[in-house]
């Protein structure tokens with residue numbers, strides 16, 4: 253069964269075309285990651301699917317419901333975690349969860365039980381009675397996710413769920429996402445972190461220039477880049493450049509000749525398997541490659 257589908261979706265803001273003929277489909281029960289550089293249109297895709305923004309043309313559906321012609325049914329099966337969820341800073345974590353549960357029609361008692369269970373699940377029990385304004389970024393993100401799970405959605409949209417989080421909070425959120433998937437929720441996330449996509453996603457699509465420029469499992473995408481990657485690093489381990497190669501002697505020779513242009517006196521060369529990052533850089537253009545070479 254297909255949980256999320258876009259067919260021929262186009263969207264412009266004024267004269268700026270943001271999405272140009274987007275096709276995507278996500279099987280139920282899987283984790284899908286949409287990758288793209290800043291401003292690629294990832295949030296716009298999520299907003300269209302979450303029924304917040306109408307496409308100019310094409311169709312979009314969630315849980316089999318067309319987001320335009322069956323908007324209420326689509327809204328009934330999805331949840332969106334991100335900036336759009338209003339967390340009341342003055343209320344405690346517990347009060348926020350109870351308030352939203354009441355809004356969804358749960359009884360007072362059910363709301364309290366649901367809030368307690370979610371606070372436990374998201375490692376917020378100790379902070380349950382603190383005002384949200386005292387929460388760290390990671391705690392807010394977890395509360396935000398808990399709020400979007402009050403109803404146990406069929407499809408959960410996570411727009412850059414771990415941006416700005418430290419490694420520990422990020423890993424804890426990844427664990428929660430895996431648990432949700434195991435419980436049967438379809439997860440559609442956007443991310444700028446390739447490791448996140450690699451860790452979580454069954455399928456990945458790369459959005460660039462308003463189009464889907466690659467779509468497949470992380471392994472399929474990596475195999476497009478080549479067998480191996482030769483990289484060159486400075487004495488203090490700064491990446492100076494990387495080139496994909498087929499692993500042949502000739503290929504390696506060519507790669508090293510190319511890398512010699514950015515070599516420094518103490519630089520070292522090594523051979524490694526391709527990462528999703530290599531795929532991303534090879535697809536999203538020279539500006540990013542240049543940035544990577546410099547970073």
Ligand SMILES: Nc1ncnc2c1ncn2[C@@H]1O[C@H](COP(=O)(O)OP(=O)(O)OP(=O)(O)O)[C@@H](O)[C@H]1O
Pocket residue numbers: 265266270288289290291292293294295296297
């Ligand atoms: N409501 C709007 N009105 C005008 N332009 C918009 C609107 N929403 C988005 N845009 C523009 O559309 C483009 C894509 O934005 P979007 O937020 O979808 O990208 P993104 O891939 O999510 O980027 P980021 O990773 O930076 O959040 C940007 O150039 C943005 O300025």
